[in-house]
Amino acid sequence: MSIDRPSKIQATIDLDADGKRFGALVVPHSRNDSAWGSIRIPIAVIRNGDGPCALLVAGNHGDEYEGQIALRDLARTLDPVEVSGTVIVLPGLNYPAVRSATRCSPIDGGNMNRSFPGRPDGTITQMIAHYVATVLVPRADLVLDLHSGGKTLDFVPFAATHRLPDKALEARAIAAVEAFGAPVGVVMLELDAEGMLDTWVEGLGKLFVTTELAGGGSSTVRSNRVAATGVRNVLKHMGILRGEPEIAEPSRMVDMPDERCFVAAERNGIHEPLAELGDEVAEGQPVARIHSMDEPSHEPAVYVARRSGVLIGRHFPGLVQAGDFLASVAVDL
Amino acid sequence: MSIDRPSKIQATIDLDADGKRFGALVVPHSRNDSAWGSIRIPIAVIRNGDGPCALLVAGNHGDEYEGQIALRDLARTLDPVEVSGTVIVLPGLNYPAVRSATRCSPIDGGNMNRSFPGRPDGTITQMIAHYVATVLVPRADLVLDLHSGGKTLDFVPFAATHRLPDKALEARAIAAVEAFGAPVGVVMLELDAEGMLDTWVEGLGKLFVTTELAGGGSSTVRSNRVAATGVRNVLKHMGILRGEPEIAEPSRMVDMPDERCFVAAERNGIHEPLAELGDEVAEGQPVARIHSMDEPSHEPAVYVARRSGVLIGRHFPGLVQAGDFLASVAVDL
Amino acid sequence: MSIDRPSKIQATIDLDADGKRFGALVVPHSRNDSAWGSIRIPIAVIRNGDGPCALLVAGNHGDEYEGQIALRDLARTLDPVEVSGTVIVLPGLNYPAVRSATRCSPIDGGNMNRSFPGRPDGTITQMIAHYVATVLVPRADLVLDLHSGGKTLDFVPFAATHRLPDKALEARAIAAVEAFGAPVGVVMLELDAEGMLDTWVEGLGKLFVTTELAGGGSSTVRSNRVAATGVRNVLKHMGILRGEPEIAEPSRMVDMPDERCFVAAERNGIHEPLAELGDEVAEGQPVARIHSMDEPSHEPAVYVARRSGVLIGRHFPGLVQAGDFLASVAVDL
Amino acid sequence: MSIDRPSKIQATIDLDADGKRFGALVVPHSRNDSAWGSIRIPIAVIRNGDGPCALLVAGNHGDEYEGQIALRDLARTLDPVEVSGTVIVLPGLNYPAVRSATRCSPIDGGNMNRSFPGRPDGTITQMIAHYVATVLVPRADLVLDLHSGGKTLDFVPFAATHRLPDKALEARAIAAVEAFGAPVGVVMLELDAEGMLDTWVEGLGKLFVTTELAGGGSSTVRSNRVAATGVRNVLKHMGILRGEPEIAEPSRMVDMPDERCFVAAERNGIHEPLAELGDEVAEGQPVARIHSMDEPSHEPAVYVARRSGVLIGRHFPGLVQAGDFLASVAVDL
């Protein structure tokens, strides 16, 4: 069926009126424990007259927290008189995943960020994606989607955009990344971009900024500060808030040119990192070891960087499985 | 039944001969998927003549990794000629929990560190505790039990002992803690010490050192280095390895005098830390907030330190439930 | 793939011969616990010469019982000589859900009444829907689908039809609803009718009658009597059984004109009904409260009727979640 | 170990001061998802000077709601100035079961009402029982424990006491039952009373009243009214509240002399009740049938009353298993 069919999701608030409103996107959900049930996804709209519109998203993956905290704070504290234009805030997009503290939805297993543009008659995750893609994104001039590493990854805090065919749009996106003001800024070449919110928004020719702000399924004072500042910086950059972005130090801008930026595990065991986020590593330098759980007498397997650069991501949990991501290295632009 | 009855657990190696041996403690375990099955807990013994005996334990809780890595490394690399006396290494004590990356055993739910001195005819966790309590601890002059925060807690790296009725033993234990050489050393007054390995060993008048080395169910280059150095330092302190402990900087020695050192959550929500491990905090200073998941318009609840001191532990996950530990503060000795 | 492809489901009995036969619809189902397995859905056919054909269905949702009991009784006791025409009885349509006492299928999660017309190569639920839609419904002049509230809803006993574009069909359906003889008769405007058996049958221009007979996942002497009488009444109305429908009192005919007939919960807690099924309620009158589980000192939330009318449905369980249906109100035709 | 050892449970409020306080009983609970976690059981105390003390309990089983609603209302609305003496309110005793809407605890499977007097070092359920038995019951002159049928049983609303060896206590208990003012009052001979709160309280020579107020895991306007009125009636009867109990109609007092009062299922299938709560039934009269799910052609099994009397309880769910309770009949005193 076509994505042009209308969504069954209803907003409990007016998305287009002036002022500040909190409400919910109501997704019908008939199930064993609630025959005529629904899911209520929190939403807030702050609007003050005409002007640019920013759609701010967190909880695209349920176990990533900096964005969820920063957007709740922003929505609660932002006064409409501060705003020129519109801010739409979705602080917990994949709300079933948010409630269960998981990356993907506990209802249908859906990875929200591989579900765009969704389907009006699909699974719960697809229905939510479809509403965002067809109702909210069209209202927006910029979409800011706040990610972190979640329970299984950890990152040096960065904002990011992609190599885009439309070079003017790419340049504007890089400028927005720089305005976010994270310690690092990344220009990524996605190997598999199908189904991402990023791809959908960029395909419409709109500005899109994403982030990876830390990880482990936790947050820190520092990473929360990066998120809170970055969100307001982007709104200032868009002219929705007054003033200049607060940038203590310009972002280190880096690139991930090919798949040699990634190191993956080839056996199961106990994960020992040998380099930390932000370390400079040289090609061939060991970045992680995997120890046998069963056989302490066996030598651990050693994994090395496949490129020289800065370590921007790593596997988080103490156990690792064959096939898991271990580390990623980026190079200066 | 009495703990004096013999264990059904069998070691596959000689615990008392000279040289280095890797083997297993075999725990009989009849179950649906293996009628005549067993569990094999890794063990290594490195012995060189008479001398003191150290029992080194990690994986008492399955999701704590610094000790598991350090002890596997030690067992693999230690040459018997370096040793005077005996080192018994249990790198994954609650092995079913280790395999499932959980604090407690997936078989019987048992928290190993509340199961001592165990029972020879009890659950799997109790049988293992009983074997350690009655077969291994009696051989040891010192027991070093390496803990970290696991998936739900995070700590500034510290070694620790307890206030003990035997003040001479307490003084020797504090000396061993200092020899470990972690950034922080803690003298703890346990509120509920029943069933801990600590209590069992101390009750026998033996030296006992424990640690909390970091947390989140991960490990870092730094926390692994603290563990690896600390383990060898303690063996040197005992005279089992030659040389002096390597101590870059003496541990900051702190105390946890009463329950006001702890802050607990009273509602569910998203956890935002407002102070980080190692921060100095003042009584009444906010250390964490809890945001409503469902209602972004609600004010977050604020939790404050109930004592002035250094923040040595905190809740790790992004979500928090009413009743969860949020933060702990210690004061200088 | 097209719904025109043949079903893989086989009936073990002749659907078209005279007499009475009990058998099964055999659905192939290869799975871990039965590599060459199948599901057997009970079916009975009672036929006596040419004449109208009624397809009687229960267990469309697995946790609704009045219809399941009434159709088992009917199939067991009906003598073909009483019949003029054909009665096809499916007393447990979503048989996997019937066995597990759930609304939806435990195999694929499928809500049978959102799966029509199904797919010959789809999930088990879709395969069953497709067989009914393409093999059984074409044989029928009338389909009677017996629902109740299931474990999470409760209703005043009613029979129902819908507003239909074909007004002649609508009038015939209202007459059949009246012939059923439940205490209440409802003319519903379905907000989301896609995938329902109702929609498929009505789309073919055939008579369709549905019911909601009580709820809670139980049944009562009274609600079972409504079902048993109603089924035979409809067969009499169709001329398949002899005699006139037994109607003690004509059904109160009501309408559900818009979404204000529904009240939904916006928070979690303990559900306290303030009005009962059959009560007359006024717009603005409280119909339910939700108490905080955690905080007995908090005021309960109060939910009011959004229309004046008769309360025909309510939430059943003692706990309620944000998004759950709380109450429905209908107005006299 | 002895029940005389102190509980590890701590109340966050003073149990003995004048005024009204809401708080929690904090039960330490170390587990995989919260290493230093706890459970918080809601409690309220309303006290005004010396005088009798009533301990009011609901949520002994988690899926029984009339008491939970009535006690939350009472605690919220009761003004200390109305009170002479003390009212201790536990509106959700087995709080883990309350949260999961189950009869027994999801943590340890414990049936709270078979766990008294509990153990200070036992499972969570046993620890809670021990705290109530050793800390709260000793403060009380009367304990009122509000039960309903839960998800699997349904009852005519009744209050109840037991045949007691101390006939003076029995007479006082019968008077308290009559003061409760439910439609029915039952004097029960428990066949297996070990571990019940009832037995513990009565063994201490204290007044004890219990109830069964309806069932199905829901509540009704009527059953909630019986609970709310009954609770205040008992407090008036005790002299804690002023005034006389409100009794529209004296309770019908009945007896359950032997096991012939119970009818149990001997096969699996679909449950059809043939008599309803409050019906007069004669010995040998059918009270339920069980239909075969798989084989609609099989005759249903019929179950008859084994005594003449009034039907006061029945199986609730639509499915029934061999061994399930089907119906209970009581006879007039």
Added chain:
Amino acid sequence: MSIDRPSKIQATIDLDADGKRFGALVVPHSRNDSAWGSIRIPIAVIRNGDGPCALLVAGNHGDEYEGQIALRDLARTLDPVEVSGTVIVLPGLNYPAVRSATRCSPIDGGNMNRSFPGRPDGTITQMIAHYVATVLVPRADLVLDLHSGGKTLDFVPFAATHRLPDKALEARAIAAVEAFGAPVGVVMLELDAEGMLDTWVEGLGKLFVTTELAGGGSSTVRSNRVAATGVRNVLKHMGILRGEPEIAEPSRMVDMPDERCFVAAERNGIHEPLAELGDEVAEGQPVARIHSMDEPSHEPAVYVARRSGVLIGRHFPGLVQAGDFLASVAVDL
């Protein structure tokens, strides 16, 4: 608590009257899905006047079938006139395990054959064991407990007894084993006999015969024939049935003198048997290999017989875990 307290289990039939009766042992079982529920364990008694009493048991482990089939057949077909004395038949002892096709109980995880003599107030498994130990075994002169390998083991069909301190009883037991007439007869030295039905019965000085008849969680025409013939042979041997045991070929009598009769796996992988049941194997001869699942290039591990003799048991499933039993070898008596 003492095993002398009475059982809460009730038999629905008279255990001591003449004639044939089928009934159930009713075990009270309050649980979430049946508040006043019970478990019904099938039992049959066939009695004809005074004479010896045999207690025949199958389903001690739920996934072993030859005994369950043979005893159902015997109970159904045995005419009391054929009998002199009493035959008590329990064809599915651990009935919850029988229904779930598992070795141990799905309710409490209990291994029935490590639960004797049980507890009247214990778990369901312990309550059943206690009833058998204290109500049924005292009535019996001989207990025949029919085991097979279940889902994880496979055996050459054998009957067995143990080395007993009472040599006269041992000799009578060996004679009963020979009378059973299986292809092999084994005199076992149990390494851990605590909690077995065997131990309880033998401790009372009564005859006890056990079997292992095949395995894999299936049965064969041959193994069912061994069971059916063996059961009647033992009844003839006891004088309960007329005539001589039918013994085509005397059992090969073997011994299992020490733990070298067992071979256990020390790694995980795919299990390849290198010898089959009944094969003569020499000490050091490979009996199984374990292949790496992940790494096809790795050499498989080879496991050898630790004694010369006949292979009487082996691991059944295609996968094997470290600690699983692989093979057992017995030597001729």
Added chain:
Amino acid sequence: MSIDRPSKIQATIDLDADGKRFGALVVPHSRNDSAWGSIRIPIAVIRNGDGPCALLVAGNHGDEYEGQIALRDLARTLDPVEVSGTVIVLPGLNYPAVRSATRCSPIDGGNMNRSFPGRPDGTITQMIAHYVATVLVPRADLVLDLHSGGKTLDFVPFAATHRLPDKALEARAIAAVEAFGAPVGVVMLELDAEGMLDTWVEGLGKLFVTTELAGGGSSTVRSNRVAATGVRNVLKHMGILRGEPEIAEPSRMVDMPDERCFVAAERNGIHEPLAELGDEVAEGQPVARIHSMDEPSHEPAVYVARRSGVLIGRHFPGLVQAGDFLASVAVDL
């Protein structure tokens, strides 16, 4: 979407170079426990110059072991110098199912052998099928897919092909089946061939041979020998290995002309086989009985052969459910 889109699966080895290489097919798999994870399916390629290419597959269903063992042995021991052409070995095709010892994938429930030709953007099972169908099969002249009965079926060892529209291809396939050299060879008429690897390969006009080698989720010395010999025999038949197939005795060639070759259960209970694999059975001869678990007094249901012939397959587990396959009979060609 089209199957023509490229796969996201990457091989870690060169599929087309000379020599022997072990590696993995890496399937990207983002999930809750590994955000950037993947699945690694073992593969080996042995190539020596131009010549025919055989694709050898096992683990199409995860609980079938003869092929998994034989192909691991072959890959490990085959020297490229023995080979003329190419051998591609997939010893564990549905690798998630192999690891969990299940027929279908634990990730998506997918039955691999109903998933061809798969989808590049589908579930994990569909993605693997698509890679095989579009990357590996096109390289092959012959595909040999080694099946056994798995945990729920058991077979006399046979190789098989199908009736094919292309009679020349059918004749070549029958010759390849005969070359395999199993005790039995079967020419099957598949009733539902959609989605099978067989159908995809045959549709491309390539040679395809399948097997059923035993079952029960185990393997035997004999069945492993049939697999090991058969695999090398087929490679010889293809000219990839030198020499003639080793055939001790020509396969008995049989046919399965219609659905009367199958017997299915119509009730639940305990399964008793009355005929064994390889037995000659006559039409109407009992081949299995099903005993009531609950009611030992009930007569077992008897199931008879619907054709005369040889019993080549049967239900394996001790329990059986209505709808399960019980037995299959084949007739001589």
